[in-house]
Amino acid sequence: MADTFTVHLKIWRQDGPEQPGKLVDYTLDKVNEHMSFLEMLDVLNEEIVAEGKEEPIEFDYDCREGICGSCNLVINGRAHGPKDMTCTCQLHMRNFSDGDTIVIEPFRAKAFPVIKDLVVDRSAFDRIIEAGGYVSVKTGSAPDANSIPIDKTVADTAFDYATCIGCGACVAACPNSSASLFTGAKLAHLNRLPQGEPERKKRTVAMVEQMEEEGFGDCSNYAECEAVCPKGISISAIAEMRRNYVKATLAGTEA
């Protein structure tokens, strides 16, 4: 069994959306390199509960295998922490060393208000999908699955974009708090498939406009989103989204 080590934590505590928040210091000395980052916080919370002086730290999580998109921490200034292509829940303490100071904050954005401590409200993402992130096909009306052949490379690329887990790291990392990578990824998934083609223009315009309405900023090509995306989604999605948006909104232009 590996030796345990000590980390110093500065964790964002905030009682509710309207209350002010602050970084609070904790020291944890039972850290094991095989622990996940969230397991480290579990251990800290158990200490807090045992002491009974303050409430445990609230943070979102569910699957703990990097696919549900629930976990969302900014660790030492970087969404999901220091490791590329990795969600917070898949980050392990072997990426830290004895004596490290680790600053833990929520995903911050105007469109992601804090609920409590490290938990934020990301329902704006649902509303972007609601605006058009689907193919309008009713249950029961589908043709045989093999009646629509799709070039494997097109299908594979669509899949690459469809792997977005909706965590919001792209927003947290963006200096403009833009949701362009999230929105662009769903558009790039659906717009390139024959099933998605009939609604391509309508979908693009509706989702882009919803994104703006939610208070997300515009994209200035910082590419910070791509750097932190745990699924490695390419910012080409954003270029594609803009191209489709311009084509769809310029009157008389064939999209």
Added chain:
Amino acid sequence: MNLDSKVPSGPLKNKWSKHLNDIKLVAPNNKRKHDVIVVGTGLAGGSAAASLAELGYNVKSFCIQDSARRAHSIAAQGGINAAKNYPNDGDTIWRLFYDTIKGGDYRSRESNTYRLAEISNEIIDQAVAQGVPFAREYGGLLANRSFGGAQVSRTFYARGQTGQQLLLGAYQAMMRQVHEGKIEMHTRHEMLDLVIIDGKARGIVTRDLVSGEIQRWMADAVVLASGGYGNAFYLSTNAKNSNVTAAWRCHKRGAAFANPCYVQIHPTCIPVSGDYQSKLTLMSESLRNDGRVWVPKDKEDDRHPNDIPEDERYYYLEEKYPAFGNLVPRDVASRNAKIVCDEGMGVGQTGRAVYLDFRDAIKREGQKAISDKYGNLFEMYENITDDNPYEEPMRIFPAVHYTMGGLWVDYNLQSNIPGLFVAGEANFSDHGANRLGASALMQGLSDGYFIIPYTIGNYIADTDLDEVSKDHEAFDEAANNAQSQIDKLFDVDGDKSVVEFHRELGQIMWDKVGISRSEEGLKEAISEIQDLREEFWNNVRVPGESSNYNKYLEFAGRVADFLELGELMAKDALHRDESCGCHLRAEHQTEEGEALRNDEDYSYVAAWEFQGVNGELQEELHKEDLEFDFVELKQRSYK
């Protein structure tokens, strides 16, 4: 208790079409007058909510996550079965049905299982039309692979993220209906009670997990799609928030709980590393298509696995089961992993692991081909263990993964409480005593897209649904009940954390209600769970307050329910004095160590009726006899 399965008469192949011809319909302009509550937004709940809303019903959808897209179906990796026979390898609906019922060790209802196979093809059509990016061949058509327990390639997949892609398809269909105003979506809401008026399910009580408010919701029917109860074991491959509370509270209101002891232990998970461990991670069993399972023949062999020569490796699945080899069903693979570890051949620091080796597959097909198939799984493994599976074998061990038991339902997926429908993993219906790989996604979507939308119509058209009000005494009672349980949890004000209780329960369950069970162990488990439950209600500490976001409080309520369910699982396992599928009673094995069924005495569904908790959990057993008119019961053999 009325356990009428309502299976239509006639030949197996005609039952579902006959039923569709016979069931009553609700006219389009009347559908909009009816409200349906759907609890859970996984494959079953999400697809049901979307389909019901498309038909015109007013749907109220609830989930505990912050978005419907995060339900735990998202984590399913391997694939979804369908009898399309695209590979031309001789698959048929009958064959898929037969494999499923045989895989379940003849403990499921023939008619339900056949219908599942029948509907499987429509699901693939539906998903593709939604834009689900399944794997394709270079010709542009869909690719298939074979999957645990099947001798044909009938599994459709989207790399190792099939559940994610199917769930996003259902979620997007839901969001379209939210946009249309047909689904009212309530995220971060937890169902705490079922409201029954005049004997019918007419609503639910929820807690808003952000504000803590207890709320009342009315409807003409309730669909429960709240998933399985594997987290009774604390460590499982389920998401941390997966829980039994919604289903258990329905059980306490009178819904029968069927076959609670049928728990699937998945053979290919990453082994436990320490006591801080919060969950176990599954490695899709599709890996067994190319990976070979082995342990060193010599117990004392502590060489690096790559240094152990071929003739000193024990490929125990290939040797014991030459016909199926590494692709034997999950229960067989799990049990054999336990056996070799119990015999001292286990590997890794804890000795509770076996190797899953890709060396030969990489030699045969090249690293690129293996990476194309399993790349994300290999990355996940390396990320968690810090070992590279391209260069050395994975270490794997079984973990609790899926629960075949659940609330009892009839052919319409209606529980014994009229108006309460149960879909997906939350019901007991299709898998018997063991579920085959790539069948969970199939069942969830079959229930939600293609069964519930019809059978709910039949119920609504056929039932007098009087106006009810949220002020009805049944709503008062349920809301007070939910609040008083919360108050009670805070009032204990003890010293021990909810997590500790959950971990202790999990240890009892894993040791005594896990891969192998015995009369003696089960009796001990029952008494230990009773003691733990008593300790819980005398010594649990719940921090914070109820009028705020409070995850410890959520978990406290769920662990309280697991502490009751756990006892029922052990009771059910004790009463089922046979082995079948995943349920292995040490007393009942063949000479080769296979599950030995007793069809004479146990060919029935065990449906338990809640009577109360009084130190001991009081449950009355009811039996639905399983009749097999179309298949012959055989001893399973994968030799």
